Amino acid sequence: MEFEGVYVISVVSRMLEMHPQTLRKYERAGLVRPSRTDGMLRLYSEEDVRRLRLIKHLVEDFGLNLAGVELVLRMRDGIQTLRSRAAHAPGDEITIEQALDELLLTLEQHEEGL
Amino acid sequence: MEFEGVYVISVVSRMLEMHPQTLRKYERAGLVRPSRTDGMLRLYSEEDVRRLRLIKHLVEDFGLNLAGVELVLRMRDGIQTLRSRAAHAPGDEITIEQALDELLLTLEQHEEGL
DNA sequence: GGAACGCTAACGCGGCGTCAAGGTCT
DNA sequence: CAGACCTTGACGCCGCGTTAGCGTTC
Numbered sequence: 001m002e003f004e005g006v007y008v009i010s011v012v013s014r015m016l017e018m019h020p021q022t023l024r025k026y027e028r029a030g031l032v033r034p035s036r037t038d039g040m041l042r043l044y045s046e047e048d049v050r051r052l053r054l055i056k057h058l059v060e061d062f063g064l065n066l067a068g069v070e071l072v073l074r075m076r077d078g079i080q081t082l083r084s085r086a087a088h089a090p091g092d093e094i095t096i097e098q099a100l101d102e103l104l105l106t107l108e109q110h111e112e113g114l
Numbered sequence: 115m116e117f118e119g120v121y122v123i124s125v126v127s128r129m130l131e132m133h134p135q136t137l138r139k140y141e142r143a144g145l146v147r148p149s150r151t152d153g154m155l156r157l158y159s160e161e162d163v164r165r166l167r168l169i170k171h172l173v174e175d176f177g178l179n180l181a182g183v184e185l186v187l188r189m190r191d192g193i194q195t196l197r198s199r200a201a202h203a204p205g206d207e208i209t210i211e212q213a214l215d216e217l218l219l220t221l222e223q224h225e226e227g228l
Numbered sequence: 229g230g231a232a233c234g235c236t237a238a239c240g241c242g243g244c245g246t247c248a249a250g251g252t253c254t
Numbered sequence: 255c256a257g258a259c260c261t262t263g264a265c266g267c268c269g270c271g272t273t274a275g276c277g278t279t280c
Contacts, residue, residue, distance in 0.1 A: 022245060039253050041259060068182030124232070136271060153279050155233060
């Protein structure tokens with residue numbers, strides 16, 4: 001059973017050239033949250049796939065470990081939240097300053113113990 | 115021979131409870147750049163010590179590897195550059211938006227291949 | 229000349245990607 | 255019932271902190 005823009009794990013695995021077990025580990029680590037069918041099959045959305053592509057890039061090309069990936073993803077999530085929020089605002093095409101604000105907040109959360 | 119606000123490796127090691135070899139490895143990784151005496155002894159400035167304290171925090175409490183630390187430090191350097199630049203500007207107490215801008219730039223540099 | 233520094237090489241633990249075994253759904 | 259999914263556990267590589275050995279500086 002297949003739907004548009006939704007993929008089971010084997011398809012994603014082939015698309016991104018990532019081992020199925022690796023995808024499951026990333027979910028276990030809280031880096032991606034695919035939905036499930038009634039039979040508990042993982043269903044990856046387009047956004048999930050983009051997220052995984054970014055993770056792969058950060059790990060393979062940048063050498064980040066999963067903790068580093070989580071940090072970056074948290075920043076990215078903050079930026080996206082701001083962007084969608086700004087979509088309803090008048091005129092302000094780009095909320096880049098606010099986006100950066102979110103980034104700094106994320107960083108400072110981590111540095112709070114400093 | 116000791117100077118004000120400048121420490122040799124053994125002193126920094128005791129201050130931060132970090133192994134001297136670890137400090138040397140961090141230098142090798144390009145995370146800190148202490149100056150040297152004529153005899154090639156490492157001299158850590160106050161800023162170097164702050165930097166090392168942050169590194170320790172990121173590694174021990176946050177689980178980042180050195181690649182992740184490098185990313186965060188690059189962001190921090192960008193922020194500090196902006197802050198010192200803003201210190202000469204009139205009134206603008208906080209350059210937080212610009213700081214965040216710098217953060218985003220750092221992030222996007224890494225994501226350029228996405 | 230003893231203590232602290234420099235350097236390079238080797239050991240050891242832990243994170244993470246992969247493989248294996250057994251059960252369930254299509 | 256064959257194939258693809260699920261889960262849990264184990265193996266193996268490698269990054270990184272530590273230790274060791276030896277030469278140089280204070």
